[in-house]
Amino acid sequence: MALVAKLVYEHAGIVIREHKEAMARGRLARRVKVLGLGSIAEYCAYLRTASAADEIPELINAVTTNHTAFFRERHHFDHLRKDVLPRLIQERSGRRGRIRIWSAACSSGEEPYSAAAISRDVIGNRSDLDFKILATDIDTDILDRAAAGQYPTDQFDRLPADLRPLLKLEGQNGRGEARIAEELKRLIAFKRLNLIENWPMKGPFDVIFCRNVFIYFDTPTKAAILDRYVALLQPGGFLYLGHSESLPQPHPQLRLIGRTIYERTP
């Protein structure tokens, strides 16, 4: 497993801690089977061959933890609704002013669709704003699921009654799934992006969701990513972290203003 851990750290920044090794082995079992190999040891031998370069994305897809949910950590979406969007609409409407949100580890899409649902509800149909969400993840398999925007209906059944209608679900298919409406989908661009590699976008962003991914990184990785978030955030823009996450160290341009909500200072 040492080789797997080394490759996953080098290519994704993810630290496989000792107590998570069994879980990682379990996740790799599927790759072992797909490749027709007999064991993790054989898989590691395969990773040492010339074919390894093509296997790395599959390895990363296999080990990532994609757990997520619609309106997870609701207080961020309440903040977006009450404190962020009304101010941005006031500042930017009339001139097709840009409003940009980035979901930086979007997994299967529940996070950006939740942000789109709230934003659509607040902004409505107005055409005097240029509103978009960028949703990125390293895992190509999960991004395909996100872009499809199709989920088992029981995921929606559990949602609070005031939030569920905002997702504007469309026709249930025979497999017990419902689809997020086109009008929300078109607000979002799904792209593959590795947080530890170069980022092509210039920003600025008004809000960055970076939730439940820092937990997999070590302190230097988190600090480097954080500096780059600050550079892409509008002054007065917001960074949302996950419930068990905090800044690796205080940042001179980030001020904690609420539960895991940081504001970029001028």
Ligand SMILES: C[S@@+](CC[C@H](N)C(=O)[O-])C[C@H]1O[C@@H](n2cnc3c(N)ncnc32)[C@H](O)[C@@H]1O
């Ligand atoms: C637990 S999910 C979090 C999903 C969502 N942000 C939330 O809080 O519900 C973590 C996501 O981070 C992604 N991830 C892990 N390492 C990454 C990296 N280096 N670059 C981009 N995404 C990464 C994983 O693929 C996974 O989808």
